[in-house]
Amino acid sequence: MTDASAAALPAPPPARRARISFAWVGIVPFLAFAVLFLIMPTLHIVTGAFRNPAGEFTLVNIANLFQPSIIAAYWISIRISVASAFLGCLIGFMLAWAVVLGGLPGWVRSPLLTFSGVASNFAGVPLAFAFLATFGRLGLVTLILRDWFGINLYGMGFNILSFGGLTLTYLFFQIPLMVLIVTPALDGMRREWREAASILGATSFQYWRMVALPILWPTLLGTFALLFANSFGAVATAYALTGSSLSIVPILLFAQIRGDVLQDPHLGYALAFGMIVITGIANFVYIWLRARSERWVK
Amino acid sequence: MKANRFWSWAFLALGVLYFALPLIGTFEFSMKMRRGVYSLDAYWAVLADPRFQATFTYSVMMALATIVVGVLLVVPTAYWVRLKLPGWRPYLEFVTLLPLVIPPIVIVFGYIRLYNTSSWLPLTGTALGTNILLMFGYVVLSLPYMYRAVDTGLRAIDVRTLTEAAESLGAGWLTIMWRVILPNVLVAVLSGAFLTFAIVIGEFVLAALLNRPAFGPYLQLIGANRAYEPAALAVIAFAITWGCMALIQVVSRFAPRAPTQPH
Numbered sequence: 253m254t255d256a257s258a259a260a261l262p263a264p265p266p267a268r269r270a271r272i273s274f275a276w277v278g279i280v281p282f283l284a285f286a287v288l289f290l291i292m293p294t295l296h297i298v299t300g301a302f303r304n305p306a307g308e309f310t311l312v313n314i315a316n317l318f319q320p321s322i323i324a325a326y327w328i329s330i331r332i333s334v335a336s337a338f339l340g341c342l343i344g345f346m347l348a349w350a351v352v353l354g355g356l357p358g359w360v361r362s363p364l365l366t367f368s369g370v371a372s373n374f375a376g377v378p379l380a381f382a383f384l385a386t387f388g389r390l391g392l393v394t395l396i397l398r399d400w401f402g403i404n405l406y407g408m409g410f411n412i413l414s415f416g417g418l419t420l421t422y423l424f425f426q427i428p429l430m431v432l433i434v435t436p437a438l439d440g441m442r443r444e445w446r447e448a449a450s451i452l453g454a455t456s457f458q459y460w461r462m463v464a465l466p467i468l469w470p471t472l473l474g475t476f477a478l479l480f481a482n483s484f485g486a487v488a489t490a491y492a493l494t495g496s497s498l499s500i501v502p503i504l505l506f507a508q509i510r511g512d513v514l515q516d517p518h519l520g521y522a523l524a525f526g527m528i529v530i531t532g533i534a535n536f537v538y539i540w541l542r543a544r545s546e547r548w549v550k
Numbered sequence: 551m552k553a554n555r556f557w558s559w560a561f562l563a564l565g566v567l568y569f570a571l572p573l574i575g576t577f578e579f580s581m582k583m584r585r586g587v588y589s590l591d592a593y594w595a596v597l598a599d600p601r602f603q604a605t606f607t608y609s610v611m612m613a614l615a616t617i618v619v620g621v622l623l624v625v626p627t628a629y630w631v632r633l634k635l636p637g638w639r640p641y642l643e644f645v646t647l648l649p650l651v652i653p654p655i656v657i658v659f660g661y662i663r664l665y666n667t668s669s670w671l672p673l674t675g676t677a678l679g680t681n682i683l684l685m686f687g688y689v690v691l692s693l694p695y696m697y698r699a700v701d702t703g704l705r706a707i708d709v710r711t712l713t714e715a716a717e718s719l720g721a722g723w724l725t726i727m728w729r730v731i732l733p734n735v736l737v738a739v740l741s742g743a744f745l746t747f748a749i750v751i752g753e754f755v756l757a758a759l760l761n762r763p764a765f766g767p768y769l770q771l772i773g774a775n776r777a778y779e780p781a782a783l784a785v786i787a788f789a790i791t792w793g794c795m796a797l798i799q800v801v802s803r804f805a806p807r808a809p810t811q812p813h
Contacts, residue, residue: 275635290693293661294660355554370792370795374787381773381781392578488753488770506758517663
């Protein structure tokens, strides 16, 4: 800096440059960590999806995804994710609505939110055990329904190791996540809006259709996208629940990495790339819609 | 309004039923090991299993190491960004959110390919190297929660004034971090740490694919081979998760609130 002023150069630019380069150093450890253990591994997978074993560019791996068994795996993954995200949004919204606007006493709210915090983090292998012990062939609910009501769940075609069973299980962490996200949004709904609508003669239905839902829909749709990505990437619950009997994409990829099936590692890259694309789209929809919905919540 | 309240109670009752049934069912199932009577046999069987003790200890150690490394990485960075590089905040926030976008199984797949024995950094070649890699993977998984918690904590204090005050009293950077910033964001750090603990303790995918003897793969193994012990383990895991969340609640009562600090 003394050199710069001695040479009678305009002082600000060198000074600013010097400060930026110095401050930048402070986050180098973090950036190095992120590059080494988050960005590079992901990029390695993404570029691997477009390379053949010799390292040349190819679209064969991506094209190989379009074989019936893999398409079927993606399709059932997407169906489970859509179903659990949709039901999670719907039921979570109703629960949050009941607590925030439905006239329930105030003491209900805090336990519900605390429990939601716990349940939204209670995923993985133990969750699968819990549902096996409850809805499995010898589970509590199965036995109660059989002995007390004469309903044979498994006779009716229900199976915990299936599309319906997995969706039911995923709801255990999807609903609480929705409650946690949508409760602040419902808190932001001003009482005045409802009063203004009813003074103008709107019915309750009209208020929801023309005022509340237009304000809430970015939150609802965004959370739907988040819940979708949340269940699309979940492996542990499904693996502990079904072993490898239900071929959803994460389990297929898990088996491929373990070396059980599909001896072509580049097909594994393509599988993983497909997962990133789908969860990536869902998350960007979430972030984008969230930014939109924050205009209303001050 | 009456009908409204009726429906609210109905929804709440259905919700409570859905969330209570698996917990009750699991608890009931876990006590059925001895035929005919309820007993805690499954719990004793689990607790006496040396593999339970070994894997649980391993995962606890992993969680603690993850928390230490995560804090060392996140606190100085978040502080530095708030103080000197506010323009970088959105980008850093984006990076810390990436682990929510990229499924963990994809990240660990990348690790296996990138850090295998024939690569430039053969971390998976030795047990210690693999442990370190797994720990870094856990730091990545906890990044979104840790960074958000610390950043929120930093928002509640006046970083610039505190730093300038400490500097004018002659404190160096290490002293500022250790004796000024960290105590002020300790509550935020602790809530991030408890959440990290809850995530790491039962994590399955990373540990299974890196082939480490952690608690998650042990759970899965027991689940595939036993009848009653998994239910007991699920109850224990739920209790741990609940304990971590309860500690977050307790700790966050002591959080400093921005407007209450007179400057």
